[in-house]
Amino acid sequence: MTDRVLRVGVVGCAAIARRTTLPALTTNPLVRLVAVASRSRAKAEDVARAFGCEAVTGYAALLDRDDIDAVYVPLPPALHPEWVGRALAAGKHVLAEKPFAVDEKSAADLVAAARAAGLLLMENFAFLHHGQHDAVRALVDEGAIGEVRHLTAEFGFPPLPDGDIRHDPALGGGALLDVGVYTLRAASLYLGPRVAVHGAVLRTDPALGVDVAGAALAADPGGRTAQLAFGFDRAYRCATTLWGSEGSICLDRAFTAPPGLRPVLRLTRQDLVEERTLPAGHQFASLITRFARTALGGGADGAFEGPAEDILRQAALVDAVRRAADAGR
Template structure:
């Protein structure tokens, strides 16, 4: 039996952010604040001072602790930019709290966990989405059009490489315990391009 959908409400989606990662500060917080369809309500961090620093430019609430943000009644959806190994527990907690979720890639560190999170979202009638903006780039639509029109012939092979400057020593991307590693962080780009 599926849980009932949360009641529909009008107005912008009220968003809380679980964490203050660089991607959140550089890209998502400004985008959420600028979008008329969203209202940035709160930013949470393990340390209140960090949350205050991230929230201040947007005039939203700073919250100490991710659980405290999920307990807020004025948050409809959350964005999760935490290290990959923390995505699954906090995505699960957000869904359980009745919040829609946008999580940074990878959604989780293994397929079985991802399937479980998707099932939970479906059962709760909530949106769960992985933040992979790359696949929406206009170049992919153009390549798809060229293939469908036969402009390049039959596709028989695909070769791709994706590189970025090496993160500094100590960066979370080097920590297997936090879900770091090349495939989940950067390998997703050529794999998704192939798909």
């Protein structure tokens, strides 16, 4: 393991960055947060003061710096093709907020650019790095619920306030790209990389011009199925259930477990209902460690390829949901 630290800049001052990823960056011993950029000098200075780094006016000025090895991009998804592309052209590794891309083509273009430059691209799905999912996989591997037959993944919350950027189609808004992507990623996590979409529905709000809810049916080549549901129009829910031949496993905070929460895993069999309180975990801290270690490793043994393939598969699933929903209208 190298003794170097990864020098990181942040392209944008989004609320998600301030709330989750910036605190994880500033406390990780593998990382030095160098600077944060905003189009507004006042906003950049405000965030820089809070996190002990330098303020930069304008995203391009941050990318021009030679004291930054990697950038975190929490911009709206429709801005990723430009700014992730420019970061790669400037020789920076990139951690981009989910969804990495609004469609499969833009994802493929950026992955191709990263591969040509020998740089790391990673999508910020922090939930993948929480230990509760390791606990689920360990139970599945030991046969606690027999053979997995079906996955249910649900993520939704009440309506967003007027003017929220997730209502803006020009910025890549909509429920599919904001919360539906989590359910699709859970399907890949538990059913494998060959999972495919077989049907979908998206409900669009005509006044907003974006989808506010949806559902999809997916399956792997072996016939294991997934039922996915998401939306901006319902009571909060953030859950996954694995249903097997001999039982089921449920997580109630599958995607958004905060650092202090000890998640509860529910294991159900014919003769058993057991609730296990799992250790708390900081999924954003774990993600930053994974990103830093991979970037500092320089892509040895193809380490950059796994995250790139994950991005491509995820974008393909998003496009497949859109095509299935269009076909069903």
